Amino acid sequence: MTTDFYDALEVRDPAERERDLLAALPKQIMQAQTAAPAFAKILDGVKPADITSREALSRLPVTRKSELLALQKERRANDPFGGFAAIARGSRMPRVFASPGTIYEPEGEARDYWRTARALHAAGFRSGELVHNCFSYHMTPAGSIMESGAHAMGCTVFAGGIGQTEQQVDAMVDLQAEGYIGTPSFLKIILEKAAELKTPLPRLKKALVSGEAFPPSLRDWIDAHGVRGTQCYATADLGLVAYETSAREGLVLDEGVLVEIVRPGTGDPVPDGEVGEIVVTTFNRDYPLVRFGTGDLSSVLAGDCPTGRTNKRIKGWLGRADQTTKVRGMFVHPSQVADIASRFPEVRRARLVVEGEMGDDRMTLKLECDGAPEGLEARVAETIREVTKLRGAVECVTPNSLPNDGKVIEDARSYR
Known part of the structure; x- marks a missing residue:
């Protein structure tokens, strides 16, 4: 297998991928019903063996991120995760994180738990490199989401976190970081600080950015400063959902999720090309989210990725779906x-x-x-x-x- 791809899953026949996803779906529905009490209630009466097509999946209720906090709070006195986690503290749960709200998210023990190694590989990161991670390590999972993927690839990680731009520049020089992970806006701040200090960063050639919009104007500015920026779309609940390739033509869907685009306010899938809310079913057995509504808008991009990856692509983040x-x-x-x-x-x-x-x-x-x-x-x-x-x-x-x-x-x- 050429090193252009992370693994053979990225280039398999689309029909084979669809068969594999749909074959795994009944098992994940059963896992959600039997191991996550909240989904036992949400999916009450659903027979897992019947959910073997996208049409059958589309008839299940959507659980939106905007509803997750209230649903967690209902059961928080007995379970901080509100019955959505299939693992317990001290039992295959090395870390717990918090997102604004506050919504609590578990991290399981699986290697590359958030599945971000695939996005890092597509962005050009390789084993043995030093990665400067400027996602937050405070309460939120962003730092760990990216760090675990880098470790799975065999990279060394510097836990830069956010702020202290002059020290960030010093560390990049001293440790000779080959790549940056973090928000694109903070990368711009670091590059501006390096220019102000007249400190070149000749080893820093690539970046995987996420967490905010990455418009072409900012991408081009970063490119002009010697760093090729590639973006990915991930959430604290789902891990990686989609990632950009060297072609920079949309974001390829991750191999570990089943993605639907639905009309906002409903669970009804829209035709390919129409903008709607991103709804994801993850095959993570520790946190088995079924038809999880992200609240983010996107649409399916027609055609295949020029790199040869065969999964569907989305256009990236196109706004918020909650228009109340x-x-x-x-x-x-x-x-x-x-x-x-x-x-x-x-x-x-x-x-x-x-x-x-x-x-x-x-x-x-x-x-x-x-x-x-x-x-x-x-x-x-x-x-x-x-x-x-x-x-x-x-x-x-x-x-x-x-x-x-x-x-x-x-x-x-x-x-x-």
Whole structure:
């Protein structure tokens, strides 16, 4: 196997990959039901042997990150993980981390537990190199997420953490770091500090960045300073979800997850190319998250990766899926918009636009319809009031005329 790939999984036939993922799915459903009490409740009545297709999976409920804190808190007096972890403290759980909220996440004993070695390899890191890790080591798992992957590759890690830029530059020089791991904005700060100190970093040639947006302008700036930046998408709950390759054309999905893109506020998968929420089922048996809604927007990118990797690609982070908006003192949720649209078979897509100035909110529900039978707009308007307790106008528009940006609720109000 060429060293261009981390392993043979990256180049297997897509049909073989899909068979393997779907074959593993019933076992993971059973693991979630039997070892994680929270999922025993969420998946009550589900027969694991029946979940052998994406269609069957799409009928299971989505557990969103925005709901995880409340679900953890319900059981926190007896279990800090709220029944979502399949392992216990002191038993195959060497570390515990916290994300804002506070949401607690377990780390199991598995080698490369967060599966980030694959992303590091794609970014050009190799065994024996020294990696300067500037993700936080304080409470959050970010530092450990990347460190464990680097160790799995045979790299040495300097635990730089965040802040203290002059000392970071000194350490990079003294230890001759070949690569950086951290947020792209902090890498820019370090490179600026090195320039200010007139301290060259000739060994630093590559970086794996994550944790925030990595726009082309910042990527090009970092490239111009002698460091090739590659990004990955990972979360504290799931580990690696997708990673960029040397082609820099989208992010290739990790081999250890099953990813769906769904319409925000629902669990309904959207066609490839349409923007929606990233929903992930992980095959981590220690923390068996099934249909976990990340709250992040993306879309499937058409075609194959030029590097030869055969898994699907996503476009990267395209915004947040939770578009809950307060209108005239009432919260309106994407799930309510989806509920309204689902009651009318003629409606293909819906987008609620909120306009006006402070104290003068106006709602218009725009509908892409396959034909608009007489009286449809009036009936939809009645349903809007029934579901949201608010009045709203209805406008039927031509198919495919609404923006493909994942927005179900557009807040177009003026706040000046």
